[in-house]
Amino acid sequence: METIEVTLARELGMNPALGPLAAAFGPVLIFRDMRRQSAPGWQGPLPPVDAESFSGGRPLLPEAGFQYPAEGFQEAALALIRVLRNSFPGLAGELAALEAAMAGGRIAPDTLWAAAFGRDAAVEGVEPRTLAFVAAEAARPFVARQAEDLLAAARELPWPGSVCPVCGGAPHMSVLRKIGAGEDFITAHGGKRFLRCSCCAAEWTHKRVSCPTCGCEEPDELVVLRDPERPFERVDACKRCKRYLLCLDSAELVSVPPADAAALVMAPLEAKAVARGFRPLATHVWSGLVG
Amino acid sequence: MPKAFFIDTTKCTACRGCQVGCKEWKDFPAVPTKQRGTHQNPPDLTHFNFKLVRFAEHMDTQGKVTWNFFPDQCRHCLEAPCKSGASLPDSIVIDKDTGAVIYTEKTAKENFETIRSSCPYDIPRLNPKTKRIVKCDMCIDRVKKNMLPMCVKSCAMGAMHFGDRADILARAAKRLVAVQKEFPKAQLCDMESVSVIYLIADAPAKYHKFAVADAAGAPGMTRQDFLAGMFEPLRRAAKQIQG
Numbered sequence: 069m070e071t072i073e074v075t076l077a078r079e080l081g082m083n084p085a086l087g088p089l090a091a092a093f094g095p096v097l098i099f100r101d102m103r104r105q106s107a108p109g110w111q112g113p114l115p116p117v118d119a120e121s122f123s124g125g126r127p128l129l130p131e132a133g134f135q136y137p138a139e140g141f142q143e144a145a146l147a148l149i150r151v152l153r154n155s156f157p158g159l160a161g162e163l164a165a166l167e168a169a170m171a172g173g174r175i176a177p178d179t180l181w182a183a184a185f186g187r188d189a190a191v192e193g194v195e196p197r198t199l200a201f202v203a204a205e206a207a208r209p210f211v212a213r214q215a216e217d218l219l220a221a222a223r224e225l226p227w228p229g230s231v232c233p234v235c236g237g238a239p240h241m242s243v244l245r246k247i248g249a250g251e252d253f254i255t256a257h258g259g260k261r262f263l264r265c266s267c268c269a270a271e272w273t274h275k276r277v278s279c280p281t282c283g284c285e286e287p288d289e290l291v292v293l294r295d296p297e298r299p300f301e302r303v304d305a306c307k308r309c310k311r312y313l314l315c316l317d318s319a320e321l322v323s324v325p326p327a328d329a330a331a332l333v334m335a336p337l338e339a340k341a342v343a344r345g346f347r348p349l350a351t352h353v354w355s356g357l358v359g
Numbered sequence: 360m361p362k363a364f365f366i367d368t369t370k371c372t373a374c375r376g377c378q379v380g381c382k383e384w385k386d387f388p389a390v391p392t393k394q395r396g397t398h399q400n401p402p403d404l405t406h407f408n409f410k411l412v413r414f415a416e417h418m419d420t421q422g423k424v425t426w427n428f429f430p431d432q433c434r435h436c437l438e439a440p441c442k443s444g445a446s447l448p449d450s451i452v453i454d455k456d457t458g459a460v461i462y463t464e465k466t467a468k469e470n471f472e473t474i475r476s477s478c479p480y481d482i483p484r485l486n487p488k489t490k491r492i493v494k495c496d497m498c499i500d501r502v503k504k505n506m507l508p509m510c511v512k513s514c515a516m517g518a519m520h521f522g523d524r525a526d527i528l529a530r531a532a533k534r535l536v537a538v539q540k541e542f543p544k545a546q547l548c549d550m551e552s553v554s555v556i557y558l559i560a561d562a563p564a565k566y567h568k569f570a571v572a573d574a575a576g577a578p579g580m581t582r583q584d585f586l587a588g589m590f591e592p593l594r595r596a597a598k599q600i601q602g
Binding site: 078082298299300320321322323325 | 362502504505506507512521522
């Protein structure tokens with residue numbers, strides 16, 4: 069897989085109009101990826117997996133959710149604020165207020181963590197939406213890293229759902245991936261469809277010709293939006309429920325881009341879907357700017 | 360980063376998806392053909408067939424018949440003798456990012472026989488209408504957009520692979536070891552000098568006359584070196600005449 073920097077550099081060369089989006093969100097994606105790699109993962113024994121329950125559609129995590137990473141979360145959040153200050157100059161004042169509040173102990177790291185999952189938190193001088201955004205982005209790498217460990221525990225079990233098998237989150241993207249080549253047998257090398265969680269970035273398989281929201285499989289009701297010049301990208305939309313999902317066909321590509329970077333460069337397609345009246349199943353952080 | 364192909368003929372079923380996919384991407388017309396008693400069609404590369412699956416049938420002394428398939432194409436040599444044989448500096452160019460050997464419109468001013476004869480694999484062909492010398496261009500228009508060459512994309516059997524040269528060499532070496540367990544004569548064709556590396560399970564001559572670049576007999580010299588050197592005087596002479 070190529071790096072986010074390589075993906076964005078190439079795509080900007082082909083479509084300079086992506087410049088402002090890439091300048092703002094590219095560093096955020098790079099931060100996510102770097103921090104995910106260094107995050108501690110699930111600590112201690114993994115939650116027991118009830119195979120029957122899981123195969124019946126119950127996600128892995130109990131109500132308590134992901135583990136709060138006591139070590140490293142505050143430092144990661146402060147590092148993120150420095151990235152966001154460059155990406156979103158308009159938020160400079162609020163970010164400074166949040167940074168001061170964290171340094172001064174006026175918001176505890178575990179309170180910030182809880183804010184990432186919708187718990188109430190307030191910091192003077194910081195809009196609730198900004199606080200929620202920063203908290204979610206600070207938590208995301210830790211959550212994604214924990215999800216890797218959790219999903220490994222249930223990889224052999226069938227998962228029937230359209231929601232994330234780890235945390236129950238909705239998918240915001242799908243990727244068609246070539247299955248690893250078994251050298252002993254000739255196998256077709258088209259891509260299996262993997263849905264990708266908008267919360268923890270876990271991936272799970274799903275039928276290709278099927279709406280993950282409502283289950284519609286009628287060809288006349290399933291819409292594919294694409295740019296003929298970029299056959300490896302498309303939006304899968306459903307006329308029945310009016311939801312859409314981005315899709316990257318990685319089997320078409322020489323180097324597979326990171327999924328988040330691929331989603332970012334699909335912003336023009338996303339805008340097309342919104343313009344045609346479809347809504348996302350789950351959003352990316354930039355989705356509010358598109359369409 | 361230089362790119363390379365790995366073509367595993369032990370997985371090729373001669374479906375010719377690659378042959379057709381290439382033509383479709385380049386919007387080439389059909390070439391009139393004739394049933395000659397072989398599935399190989401057309402019989403050779405043409406100016407509208409840059410990719411050709413070659414069929415070779417053999418019977419050994421025990422009466423066992425084998426049918427070998429060889430999806431022939433330009434090898435995109437690391438030191439392209441066709442470029443050495445060219446009289447103009449920019450009729451044949453090497454793409455610095457991928458290593459693709461690209462024939463430009465200026466090949467129309469080159470001597471076709473000189474260019475064709477310089478190729479150890481007999482790849483270049485002449486478009487009689489435009490007079491351009493033509494061949495596979497590694498689907499450079501697709502590769503520049505991070506898309507697989509059309510032949511690789513078309514291959515339903517997983518016989519064709521494309522990627523960074525280092526990764527492809529590693530993949531080819533690993534697959535060779537696996538194939539040699541059943542086919543001890545298996546080899547990778549000219550892997551040190553080309554960007555399109557074929558894995559064959561038997562002697563090269565049982566696949567295609569030009570499956571490998573034979574040594575021309577000159578000691579310490581490959582056929583590529585020999586041919587490139589042989590045409591250097593002709594190239595210089597042509598340049599003098601052209602002024």
